[in-house]
Amino acid sequence: MSPASTTNPPPTDERLTVDGLAPEGRGRVLLIACGALAREILAMKEANGWDHLDLQCLPAILHNAPQRIVPAVETAVEAARGRYAEIFVVYADCGTGGLLQAACDRLGVGMVEGPHCYSFFEGNAVFAARGEVTAFYLTDFLVRQFDAFVWRPLGLDRHPELRDMYFGNYETLVYQAQTDDPLLTEKAKACAERLGLAFERRFTGYGDLGGVLGRL
Structure with a gap:
């Protein structure tokens, strides 16, 4: 570990x-x-x-x-x-x-x-080359703190109908994993499901x- x-x-x-x-x-x-x-x-x-x-x-x-x-x-x-x-x-x-x-x-x-x-977790050059515009990113920290830093600040706990306004143009939730933690990966998948997005995990390390x- x-x-x-x-x-x-x-x-x-x-x-x-x-x-x-x-x-x-x-x-x-x-x-x-x-x-x-x-x-x-x-x-x-x-x-x-x-x-x-x-x-x-x-x-x-x-x-x-x-x-x-x-x-x-x-x-x-x-x-x-x-x-x-x-x-x-x-x-x-x-x-x-x-x-x-x-x-x-x-x-x-x-x-x-x-x-x-x-960008710097993935590597600035690699990130720039991808040119992604329909991906929503989470790091280890944001997976752990998804409710505190994403769900509640955006008001989705009170108004789930706002999901389409915030995330309607996104297609994929990309989990940039700093650590190889199966529990965090499962939690990140659950975050993608809550947002109605496809899921992709990339192990970036630091x-x-x-x-x-x-x-x-």
Whole structure:
């Protein structure tokens, strides 16, 4: 069983810091990340012995409110500045329309390339080549949190008739699996059935994310 499937995910409704700081932050890198990526980042840290990486997660619910991502990242970067050798933002563009990249450039910090996590999990080049426009994507996190991040925020628990308005142009639910977990696969199939979509599972692992963190 992979480390990701045995690590309890940190809370997703508040900011938190995992790991302690070395004296004066010498040689340490702070990852300011989306809470939806916490489990995967912690698994890679453990598997690769990346003890120089500290992790601070912003609320995963910002996934549903991209206009709040840039201010949250800016606040976190400014609060940590001077305490680390490097700060790296573990978000892709994530619906900010280029504003997050502009903010990171202004702040002098790096970030993950790509339009969103679905792209970098599959590999940005592979994802772009597919050119899919009728696929709705779920990751391990979103399969686990489907009701909290998809079903209830869209009001489908109260108004199931909205399903056609939201998903009428989709054809397939694509589950991008970071871990080989049969229970998550069954849950993802159930999500597809609830949305009235065909189901496809792709084992992506961590995609481009592992290489990005490995270079820090």
